[in-house]
Amino acid sequence: MSYQELKRGTAPLRYFLCKKYYIISLQVFNVFIRTNNVSIGQCGFLCLKLKQYPLYNTFIIKEPRVVDIKQSLFSGQTFLWNIHKFDFDYYSTLIDTIPLFIRQISGNEFKVNAPVKEIKGVALPQFIRHYFSLEIDIENVFPESFSRLYPELWVLLSEYFPLRILRQDPFETMISFMCAQGIGMHLIRKQVSLLAQTYGEKTTVTFKGREVVFHNFPTAERLAAADPFVLSRCTNNNRLRAANIIMAAQGVAEGRVDLKSLGNHQISLSEVRRRLAQNSGIGFKIADCIALFGLGRFDAFPIDTHVKQYLGKWFNSTTALRSLSPATYLILDEEARAFLNPELAGYAGHILFHCWRKEVKKLQSF
DNA sequence: CTCCAGGTGGCGA
DNA sequence: TCGCCACATGGA
Numbered sequence: 001m002s003y004q005e006l007k008r009g010t011a012p013l014r015y016f017l018c019k020k021y022y023i024i025s026l027q028v029f030n031v032f033i034r035t036n037n038v039s040i041g042q043c044g045f046l047c048l049k050l051k052q053y054p055l056y057n058t059f060i061i062k063e064p065r066v067v068d069i070k071q072s073l074f075s076g077q078t079f080l081w082n083i084h085k086f087d088f089d090y091y092s093t094l095i096d097t098i099p100l101f102i103r104q105i106s107g108n109e110f111k112v113n114a115p116v117k118e119i120k121g122v123a124l125p126q127f128i129r130h131y132f133s134l135e136i137d138i139e140n141v142f143p144e145s146f147s148r149l150y151p152e153l154w155v156l157l158s159e160y161f162p163l164r165i166l167r168q169d170p171f172e173t174m175i176s177f178m179c180a181q182g183i184g185m186h187l188i189r190k191q192v193s194l195l196a197q198t199y200g201e202k203t204t205v206t207f208k209g210r211e212v213v214f215h216n217f218p219t220a221e222r223l224a225a226a227d228p229f230v231l232s233r234c235t236n237n238n239r240l241r242a243a244n245i246i247m248a249a250q251g252v253a254e255g256r257v258d259l260k261s262l263g264n265h266q267i268s269l270s271e272v273r274r275r276l277a278q279n280s281g282i283g284f285k286i287a288d289c290i291a292l293f294g295l296g297r298f299d300a301f302p303i304d305t306h307v308k309q310y311l312g313k314w315f316n317s318t319t320a321l322r323s324l325s326p327a328t329y330l331i332l333d334e335e336a337r338a339f340l341n342p343e344l345a346g347y348a349g350h351i352l353f354h355c356w357r358k359e360v361k362k363l364q365s366f
Numbered sequence: 367c368t369c370c371a372g373g374t375g376g377c378g379a
Numbered sequence: 380t381c382g383c384c385a386c387a388t389g390g391a
Contacts, residue, residue, distance in 0.1 A: 237388080241374095
């Protein structure tokens, strides 16, 4: 099959529901797999666990392209990489599954299907639109004046406009970001993964004749009843973090922490932040992350070490030179809202965040 | 060996 | 309010 033939063929988005998980079988974005410089076929189906872990809080939709599978898996630049990355990091079974997919694609089972009618349009099921926040238009994310005020930055940023912020489960987001304090992404992912494996319900799914094992993210009740010492094996042996997670889970399980009501956009952002930060182990930054990724509050603007850095470098904030105390945090938050659209400050901030990490810091991990 | 990773909270000046 | 420090591990 020639490359041109492959390029013409795309398949509709298909999806199906397995318990809490959506597994998407997709060929939508005209992604092609290529190994050793030889195209072996269109990516027939990438198994994407749609309801993935909150640290993977972004998703990039790019134009049709050919990707080198090895390069894309490890260079971290492409849409395809992101999909694989979800699966590879968390499910060893899927590490075996992907090569299997490739074999199937390269064999007789591969078929070219009908073209996709809509990718960003209404043809996509509503939950997909919602999950990928497809209703957010990049035109509104940055104020009109932004490209005039920061022309060089604008060029860098444009590469990141297809980035979507995912609307994820609030509890899962809360616990996951509690694991994300002052350590690298590698360890953060490991912790979340261990929590799921240790306390999450096991689900076996038959997919294309193969058994695929998933672990649901643990329920609040399950974590609330956990032993701190045992749970600390999942939190980098950090007893304090383990205890905080258990207390937070107890709060949710007992209804003291009502994440659902916090999702009400009538409540002011500062009130959401205040209530979340009442939990031990949750400061302003984690609270804003929960709001942004778990509560769909795209106005929430989490400030971490990277954000602080780009506020100083790109926007000449002298406040960013100070240490990140709660007081400094609030000032930086105000400053950022002055040159961003306050309603979507967090959405813009996340685009800036990834642009900073990749283009300036040259970090590989998403 | 040192420094830094998508922080938080406790402490003393 | 502000500057340190512990918390814990691992990769560069």
